[in-house]
Amino acid sequence: MAFDYTPYLRQEKMPHMWCPGCGIGIVVKAMIRAFSDANWDPRDIAVVSGIGCTSRAPGYLNMNTLHTTHGRAISFATGIKMHRPDKHIVVISGDGDASAIGGNHLIHAARRNIDITVIVNNNNIYGMTGGQYSPTTPLGARAATAPYGNLEPSFDLTKLLIGAGATFVARGQAGNGRQLSTLMKKAFDHKGFSFLEVVSNCHTQFGRRNKMADPMNMIAWINDRAKPLKKYEELGESQKDQYFPVGVMHEDLDRPEYTETYQALIDKLAEQQKEAAAAK
Amino acid sequence: MHFEARFSAVGGQGIILAGTILADASHILGLHAAGSPTYTAQVRGGPTKVDVIVDSDRILFPRTAAIDFFLSLATKSYLRFGDNIKPDGVVLVDPNLVEVPAEDREKYKNFYEIPIIQLTSDHMGRMVYTSAVSLGAMVALTDVVTEDAARQALKTRAPKGTEMYNMKAFSVGYDIAAKMKEKGEYVYSM
Amino acid sequence: MGSFTDTGGDIKFWPGNIVVAEAAVAAGCNFFGGYPITPSSEIAAHMAMLLPRNGGHFIQMEDEIAAMGSVVGASLAGAKSMTATSGPGLSLKLENLGFGYIVEAPCVVVNVMRGGPSTGLPTHPSQADVMQARWGTHGDHPTIALTPSFHQELYMETIRAFNLAEKFRMPVLLLIDEVIGHLSEGVVPPEPGSFEIINRIYSDVPPEDFVPYDTSNGDIPPFRPYFDGYRWHTTGLNHDHTGFPTTIAKDVEADERRHYRKVTEHRDEIDKIEWFLAEDADIGVFSFGSTARAAMVAVKQAREMGIKAGLMRPLTLWPFPNIQVNEWTNQVKKLVVPEFNLGQIVYEVERSVHSDMPIKRITKAGGVPIAPAEILAGIEEVA
Secondary structure: OOOOOHHEEEEHHHHOOOOOHHHHHHHHHHHHHHHHHOOHHHHHHEEEEEOOOOOHHHHHHOOEEEEEOOOHHHHHHHHHHHOOOOOOOEEEEEEHHHHHOOOOHHHHHHHHOHHHHEEEEEEEOOOOOEEEEOOOOOOOEEEEEEEEOOOOOOOOHHHHHHHHHHOOOEEEEEOOOOHHHHHHHHHHHHHOOEEEEEEEOOOOHHHHHHHOOOOHHHHHHHHHHHEEHHHHOOOOOOOOHHHHHHHHEEEOOOOOOOHHHHHHHHHHHHHHHHHHHHHH | EEEEEEEEEEEOOHHHHHHHHHHHHHHHHEEEEEEEOOOOOOOOEEEEEEEEEEEEEOOOOOOHHHHHEEEOOOOOHHHOOOOOOEEEEEEEEEEOOOOOOOOHHHHOOEEOOOOOHHHHHHOOOOOOHHHHHHHHHHHOOOOOOHHHHHHHHHHHHHOOOOOHHHHHHHHHHHHHHHHHHHHHOOOOOO | OOOOOOOOOOOOOEHHHHHHHHHHOOOOOEEEEEOOOOOOHHHHHHHHHHHHHHOEEEOOOHHHHHHHHHHHHHHOOOOOOOEEEEEHHHHHHHHHHHHHHHHHOOEEEEEEEEEEOOOOOOEOOOOOHHHHHHHOOOOOOOOOOOOOOOHHHHHHHHEEEEEEEEOOOOOEEEEEHHHHOOOOOOOOOOOOOOOOOOOOOOOOOHHHHHOOOOOOOOOOOOEEOEEEOEEEEEEOOOOOOOOOOOHHHHHHHHHHHHHHHHHOOHHHHHHOOEOOOOOEEOEEEEOHHHHHHHHHHHHHHHHOOOOOOOEEEEEEEEHHHHHHHHHHOOOOOEEEEOOOOOEEEHHHHHOOOOOOEEEEEEEEOOOOOHHHHHHHHHHHHOO
């Protein structure tokens, strides 16, 4: 039987606002499959986003959805998770939203190891605002604000997050939806901060400026460069530049999750108060 | 009734506590109190003070204008905060810690020199009781709060198990200062 | 040994910042998202101590912006949430404060005002953020801001800030300054149950029928936190009653006007003024917060000199008591407006007054509060 997406979608909000062929649709589809695989009831999920094309995704998802200010989704999500640690909190964000204006929140949520999943649709550009270069735009690539080619080196988001202390870091890509939902399910199941980068396409803003205006060609170009982590590591140094690794890049099951640590404090203080009352 | 007290030293927590206990004692007597500590970005190690205003009415403007009692336990704090003291106000310094400008002994009618740190060390053995000794001396030298109220306030604030020692420390300061006041002596002599 | 907690008698001798934290918890606050900033930091420290003991949550966020975001997020999940900051921090929080307004998330934002602009005088008081409080975030929105002067009042006004936030589903600002924040003064915390606690009205419609901004029964839409069967969309974009974005001009305008009405149509529940020797006054002094305490001294001294001065002291500074100010001008002959800044709230006084009554400004900068003598001199000058 075909998978039923309808319980997770606000169908009345369709058609969506993304360009035909946009990778965000693939990400949303993979998310829904992963929600289902993780057995998450949509009523127990909050999907939080910032500003940008990717951040419009929550509007189409039939759950608690919070479309916040530019870059700040993780801070709102942190407030929700602290107050309701029993619920599932997912942040979906673009590369500019998450790693430029929201970079501080990204690294600190990872450091705290709070049980939130952050999915970054990395299409290497600011799409909604008209194709300006982002922290993940490759060196030399053209953008609206890099007419002579991008002069800035880019972030490797997975390395950034591993460095910040994320306890689950993975990378997928828009050319492989099945693998994406498998990685998302793993991220959802992980107790602690989990991060998933999705290498994705913005053929409209990035592609047109960089000779990849056709979405199918651009996704194929992404797909051809993706190599499972193990295979990627076997590549020679000269070949590594032409590919990027996908899969689970890092997993740490030992570090305590933040809201659990906080609950342990609440419990300990309650116990102490009980003892103090009994002693009186 | 309106009374302005200033406790000053280097460091801080002890004098803030002395100010708090003065305020508590005032509350016990049905008076109003308002306290403002020095507030700087680097409190530790520098000269600090706390101003406590006691009034029989609600305190409106909470800043001091003319100080009735000034305590100083360090030259730095004496020089920095020893202003706006009434000519007939009570000044209490530890002569081992404060180099008093000679003219100040003339300037203030009630200029008391009591080696508070030495007395605390001799009688209590622990410097943590400095504020209780100071407070005892202050209560004896002024009539802003009663001895009973001050003792009650100190006892309530004292950490569990230290009440007795705090009472003893208070007495050390109180008895010496009361005797000096009675005899009209301004400089403590063994 | 220098503990601020419950080792004293029935009358607590608490710094204003501690009063705010204690009162917040008494009002039911169960989430605090903060970031260290002088001179407000003691509020965060005290909340960090109190909240986990009461089953609530404290978190020190990575910056001021995140602190405000966490507070709105927690509110949407059902928490009674608060943050505390000072001028530069409020500057940073403003975008997410605006988000709080547009999504109608109840929360309390404390601003312990200090000198400025920029880093300014971190350890010194000022009252220079009153216009920032009103107009700081972009766009149109009503503002509720409270300006208590005394500690007992501060305790009750902190509770009122939560009550107003909950009742009108909006962020409420509590504006104090370094004088109040660090001044210790006697406070008798009222017994729990002896004061009113208002909680936001929950929608009782079943989840499938829930409309997040249903205004069919009035301008304040019944709330429902995320989860427990309910799911809804929240956005900082202009939205209609469903919570989803709209660009239909008449819907956007109607919604923005409804936000305003939440405040303009409930002035009787929001306004609060304390009068001091005002009944027969010829010289009217208008002052708020810590400066009002100096103004009270000045008014008393003026009376002793035979000048009939009186004080109007708004505890609700925003919405501004324009009608009450204008009405008072039927009685007083001159107005004096001392404020610890270079002239901000005096503009509101000026445009509230419909006559050509002289209005004397007393303004000050530099970190040393306006003294009673400075206000008295102003009163004498116009008397």
